Amino acid sequence: MALNRKMHPRNKYKTPPSFKELALKNEEFRQFAKIDISGKVLIDFKNADALRALTRVLLKEDWGLDVVLPSEYLVPTLPLRLNYILWLEDLVAALEVDDSGSPVYGIDIGTGASCVYPLLAAKKNGWHMIGTEKNEVCFDHATQNVLRNNLESLVKVKKVDGEAIIQDSILENTFDPKPPCFHFTMCNPPFYASEEDVEKTNKSRSMSSPRPPPNNARTGSANEIVVEGGEVAFVFKMIDDSFKLKDNIRIFTTMVGHKSSVPKILQYLKSKNIKEVASSEFCQGKVTRWGLAWSHSVHLTCESLSTEPVNVKQKPKPPLLYKLPKPKNDLFNTFDSFVSKVKVLMDKLNLQYKCVIKDVKSVGFQVSALSNTWSNQRRKRRDQLRQGTTTDEAAGNQGCSETCNIKGKEETDEPPSKRAKKGDVVPLAVVGLILREEDAEDGSTKILEINWLQGSGGRESSHQILQYMKNNI
Numbered sequence: 098m099a100l101n102r103k104m105h106p107r108n109k110y111k112t113p114p115s116f117k118e119l120a121l122k123n124e125e126f127r128q129f130a131k132i133d134i135s136g137k138v139l140i141d142f143k144n145a146d147a148l149r150a151l152t153r154v155l156l157k158e159d160w161g162l163d164v165v166l167p168s169e170y171l172v173p174t175l176p177l178r179l180n181y182i183l184w185l186e187d188l189v190a191a192l193e194v195d196d197s198g199s200p201v202y203g204i205d206i207g208t209g210a211s212c213v214y215p216l217l218a219a220k221k222n223g224w225h226m227i228g229t230e231k232n233e234v235c236f237d238h239a240t241q242n243v244l245r246n247n248l249e250s251l252v253k254v255k256k257v258d259g260e261a262i263i264q265d266s267i268l269e270n271t272f273d274p275k276p277p278c279f280h281f282t283m284c285n286p287p288f289y290a291s292e293e294d295v296e297k298t299n300k301s302r303s304m305s306s307p308r309p310p311p312n313n314a315r316t317g318s319a320n321e322i323v324v325e326g327g328e329v330a331f332v333f334k335m336i337d338d339s340f341k342l343k344d345n346i347r348i349f350t351t352m353v354g355h356k357s358s359v360p361k362i363l364q365y366l367k368s369k370n371i372k373e374v375a376s377s378e379f380c381q382g383k384v385t386r387w388g389l390a391w392s393h394s395v396h397l398t399c400e401s402l403s404t405e406p407v408n409v410k411q412k413p414k415p416p417l418l419y420k421l422p423k424p425k426n427d428l429f430n431t432f433d434s435f436v437s438k439v440k441v442l443m444d445k446l447n448l449q450y451k452c453v454i455k456d457v458k459s460v461g462f463q464v465s466a467l468s469n470t471w472s473n474q475r476r477k478r479r480d481q482l483r484q485g486t487t488t489d490e491a492a493g494n495q496g497c498s499e500t501c502n503i504k505g506k507e508e509t510d511e512p513p514s515k516r517a518k519k520g521d522v523v524p525l526a527v528v529g530l531i532l533r534e535e536d537a538e539d540g541s542t543k544i545l546e547i548n549w550l551q552g553s554g555g556r557e558s559s560h561q562i563l564q565y566m567k568n569n570i
């Protein structure tokens with residue numbers, strides 16, 4: 098699964114689950130597990146029942162959720178669902194509003210029979226979620242899934258009718274106390290315009306297309322995956338509806354299933370004069386989906402590491418990676434000591450950094466350099482020694498008072514992108530710097546990843562920063 102590397106950095110399914118362990122733990126899943134000639138435990142991804150059992154066991158083992166997934170209805174794949182939720186976490190964390198500490202409220206439009214997004218968001222983050230559903234059968238199943246997991250205080254399922262997609266009535270009679278506003282909406286819309294469209298896409302993927310055919314069985318009933326006009330028409334309507342609720346909902350988001358829909362939707366947002374737009378790519382296995390966000394009321398800084406705008410024509414450049422070789426890796430007893438070392442190096446370079454994501458085994462910073470402080474380090478040190486100062490003193494620990502509270506409001510300086518907008522200083526480079534620890538056969542491996550974001554110095558400066566880190570770790 099080459100694309101797993103491009104999953105959201107905090108997605109736990111970057112490391113595929115062990116089917117062997119799952120089969121040992123779970124009887125339902127065990128029925129679909131087969132052992133191949135090399136002793137590896139596998140399942141047949143083309144079998145919808147096997148997929149259903151896999152999703153159920155992962156929800157149970159990883160998230161403590163007991164979710165019934167009725168046959169004939171969509172089986173949600175978890176790596177993708179988690180990618181979307183992690184992106185929302187980044188967007189909510191980057192909101193520059195003063196309500197740190199208040200609960201997060203979200204709305205999932207078309208929650209499906211599984212009610213998977215609200216259940217995951219409530220269980221993982223304690224978010225308050227409303228799930229809307231138009232289909233009677235899906236609504237009933239979703240309601241039962243919430244009750245089965247005792248999550249009624251955090252998740253409300255609402256039956257909706259009529260043409261509007263985001264209706265103001267869904268905000269009524271929800272939580273007590275009444276939320277001051279909702280942080281986001283999310284949606285996995287029906288992708289297809291007709292059942293023939295579903296067939297056509299399957300055929301073209303399996304015959305002449307450069308994209309490989311899907312590995313997984315297609316699941317989902319027609320009313321879940323087909324809508325008049327397809328996903329583009331659905332999202333256009335959602336954008337139109339969003340104007341009515343602009344004071345109640347901060348960020349509107351949607352997932353998009355076809356790459357060709359992305360420029361059409363971006364163009365529509367532009368035509369409606371909506372300037373605050375962010376986007377992301379959700380990669381999992383062979384399947385890529387796109388996330389689009391827009392707002393009428395808040396600045397979408399686009400600074401979370403996974404919100405780099407989708408460039409539909411050009412392939413996104415892969416991040417720069419440095420996997421610490423064994424001797425260097427072993428210098429650090431703990432992941433924290435590795436993080437501390439990199440912070441010292443960033444301080445030495447006078448880089449301004451702010452923690453945007455944090456996990457036990459990964460931490461991500463948005464880093465900005467106002468000038469090139471990494472080139473000719475030796476000569477600079479010699480000059481400073483001659484003048485009686487050292488690099489550390491010269492750097493003077495610039496007080497990069499970074500905090501790492503993903504939910505709370507950052508108490509750091511303004512984000513560099515914003516400073517640049519004000520016109521005082523244009524950064525030479527703004528990069529996303531991620532530190533990760535991954536399990537390896539002979540212990541754990543520490544990895545430094547740099548993603549170019551923007552800046553007058555061009556992409557080359559991110560290579561230079563990585564080289565400096567390599568030389569000095």
Ligand SMILES: C[S@@+](CC[C@H](N)C(=O)[O-])C[C@H]1O[C@@H](n2cnc3c(N)ncnc32)[C@H](O)[C@@H]1O
Nearest residue numbers: 173207208209229230231232262285286287321
């Ligand atoms: C592709 S499924 C997504 C289900 C679930 N959110 C998931 O990701 O697995 C789309 C769902 O949206 C529902 N739906 C379609 N139009 C809707 C509307 N206007 N309002 C609410 N739900 C709608 C469908 O019934 C279906 O359950």
